[in-house]
Amino acid sequence: MKIDWAALGSVFGVSLVVTVALVGLFTLGIVGLSKRERATEQGGSATLAVSGAYACFALCAAAVGYGIYLIVA
Amino acid sequence: MEHITLLLGIVIVTALVFDFTNGFHDTANAMATTISTGALRPKTAVAMSAVLNLVGAFLSVEVAKTISGGIINEEGIRTEVIFAALVGAILWNLLTWLLGLPSSSSHALFGGLIGAAVMSAGWSSVNGGTVVTKVLIPAIAAPLVAGLAATLATRLTYRIGSRADDKATAPGYRAGQIASAGLVSLAHGTNDAQKTMGVITLALVTGGVLAPGSNPPMWVIVSAGVAIALGTYLGGWRIIRTMGKGLTDLAPPQGFAAQTSAATVILASSHLGFSLSTTQSCSGAVMGAGLGRKGGAVRWSTATRMFVAWGLTLPAAGLIGAAAEFLTKQGTWGVVLTGALLVVGSAVIWGLSRRQPVTHDNVNDVDDSDDRDDNGGAGADTAGTLTAAIEDDLKATIPAQPGASPEPAKTASV
Numbered sequence: 412m413k414i415d416w417a418a419l420g421s422v423f424g425v426s427l428v429v430t431v432a433l434v435g436l437f438t439l440g441i442v443g444l445s446k447r448e449r450a451t452e453q454g455g456s457a458t459l460a461v462s463g464a465y466a467c468f469a470l471c472a473a474a475v476g477y478g479i480y481l482i483v484a
Numbered sequence: 485m486e487h488i489t490l491l492l493g494i495v496i497v498t499a500l501v502f503d504f505t506n507g508f509h510d511t512a513n514a515m516a517t518t519i520s521t522g523a524l525r526p527k528t529a530v531a532m533s534a535v536l537n538l539v540g541a542f543l544s545v546e547v548a549k550t551i552s553g554g555i556i557n558e559e560g561i562r563t564e565v566i567f568a569a570l571v572g573a574i575l576w577n578l579l580t581w582l583l584g585l586p587s588s589s590s591h592a593l594f595g596g597l598i599g600a601a602v603m604s605a606g607w608s609s610v611n612g613g614t615v616v617t618k619v620l621i622p623a624i625a626a627p628l629v630a631g632l633a634a635t636l637a638t639r640l641t642y643r644i645g646s647r648a649d650d651k652a653t654a655p656g657y658r659a660g661q662i663a664s665a666g667l668v669s670l671a672h673g674t675n676d677a678q679k680t681m682g683v684i685t686l687a688l689v690t691g692g693v694l695a696p697g698s699n700p701p702m703w704v705i706v707s708a709g710v711a712i713a714l715g716t717y718l719g720g721w722r723i724i725r726t727m728g729k730g731l732t733d734l735a736p737p738q739g740f741a742a743q744t745s746a747a748t749v750i751l752a753s754s755h756l757g758f759s760l761s762t763t764q765s766c767s768g769a770v771m772g773a774g775l776g777r778k779g780g781a782v783r784w785s786t787a788t789r790m791f792v793a794w795g796l797t798l799p800a801a802g803l804i805g806a807a808a809e810f811l812t813k814q815g816t817w818g819v820v821l822t823g824a825l826l827v828v829g830s831a832v833i834w835g836l837s838r839r840q841p842v843t844h845d846n847v848n849d850v851d852d853s854d855d856r857d858d859n860g861g862a863g864a865d866t867a868g869t870l871t872a873a874i875e876d877d878l879k880a881t882i883p884a885q886p887g888a889s890p891e892p893a894k895t896a897s898v
Contacts, residue, residue, distance in 0.1 A: 413613075413617070414616075414617055414621060415617070415757060415758060418756055418757040418758040419621070419625060419758045421756050421758075422625075422629065422749070422752055422753045422756050422758045422760065423625075423629050425748075425752045425756060426629050426630070426633050426745070426748050426749045426752045426753070427629070427632060427633045427636065429748045429752065430633035430634070430636070430637050430741075430744055430745040430748045430749075431633065431636050431637050431640055433637075433744055433748065434637035434638075434640060434641050434740065434741050434744050434745075435637075435640050435641070435644065437641075437656070437660050437740070437744075438640070438641040438644040438645050438653075438737075439644060440656065441645065441648065441652075441653045441656035441657065441660075442644060442645060442647055442648045442653070444652070444656065445648040445649070445652030445653055445656075446648070448652055449652075471660070471663075475663055475667065478667045478747065478751050479667070479670065481751050481754075481755050482540065482543060482544070482667075482670050482671050482674050482751070483543050483544065
């Protein structure tokens with residue numbers, strides 16, 4: 412019986428890092444977008460927050476795309 | 485398809501039935517959090533999951549060449565053994581569904597295979613080491629890694645999101661949850677539908693219809709994909725309730741964190757060479773998300789019941805598989821009798837489920853006035869009241885199924 416501890420360890424590490432990074436990015440995106448609404452209400456603009464938000468979402472979408480690639484490949 | 489014997493026909497139908505139970509048993513993995521947080525309406529959620537499962541079944545070209553991944557020695561395996569294994573896996577899947585407990589369909593299949601193979605060819609046909617590396621360690625590691633990831637992710641998302649108000653962030657969390665749930669569904673379709681294709685292909689090879697090493701014919705791929713999609717669409721509402729509402733109360737950010745963690749763990753594990761079970765990952769992620777929120781709590785009574793079901797899956801499905809193999813060994817009448825017992829057993833379990841039906845209409849209705857630590861939500865409540873009844877009914881209706889009666893008794897003592 413040989414247990415592949417290295418593989419198990421990398422599953423642990425990768426899962427933790429990727430999950431936290433993705434959830435963090437996505438939440439930043441959501442918060443950024445919500446700033447736009449507040450800004451419009453107050454008559455200002457929040458260009459930086461919004462473009463940051465879209466960058467976050469783009470990264471998340473790329474991750475989902477990579478996930479689909481992993482499933483198909 | 486010319487030389488399909490009666491036995492082979494029965495095995496193919498049984499494999500598709502297993503695929504179907506696999507579908508509705510595992511809908512919860514992808515969709516429980518999406519449904520309980522209200523990101524999607526129940527019917528929409530299962531429909532989406534079903535479509536993605538069907539798509540997933542066609543996506544991958546790499547079909548499982550072995551059904552047990554080396555757990556049992558598949559050389560010279562007889563068609564009856566596959567049939568007996570499927571009987572064990574189906575009955576255990578249905579029983580855990582009746583009790584609303586998420587348990588791994590793959591483990592049920594492995595258990596059935598082990599039981600049937602041992603009864604057929606003795607203990608030497610099982611590779612004990614592979615059981616440890618492919619079943620035991622993943623079963624312990626999956627909930628830990630998914631749970632830890634979900635806990636950290638939940639904490640983070642609450643910390644970052646605290647600056648925005650709930651109304652503005654709700655649609656975002658909703659979209660994120662749906663995307664993660666979609667990935668889990670797709671991955672499930674590729675993995676689990678492939679498993680059934682592998683079973684049917686192996687049966688066709690052992691039955692001499694296909695040459696060894698051949699790829700599954702198109703009709704096998706189509707029927708396996710359709711069976712798992714239909715099962716998914718039917719929805720294992722009892723399990724969805726336990727996972728979405730019974731284990732913990734999930735708010736949209738938690739549902740998002742849990743589902744993302746589950747999707748990541750499933751994909752990372754299957755591509756880094758250490759496959760972790762989907763069901764265990766998802767349940768672990770849900771509990772982790774429950775613990776990650778301030779004031780959040782996991783209903784440990786429900787969780788304990790689930791852990792016990794995980795522990796029992798292999799031996800219980802194995803016992804039923806062994807009993808079924810004992811019968812099928814007796815000849816054609818044994819095969820027919822086993823088939824009849826499978827039908828009767830499934831009918832009894834279905835009949836029992838009608839006493840307290842859980843459907844897409846009431847899947848989220850958990851009576852909050854109950855002492856939940858005691859009942860662990862309605863899913864567990866159902867489990868408690870039904871166990872005694874099942875025990876009686878099973879004993880009365882199918883006394884010839886030695887494997888089937890012990891587990892309800894064990895579950896009752898939990």
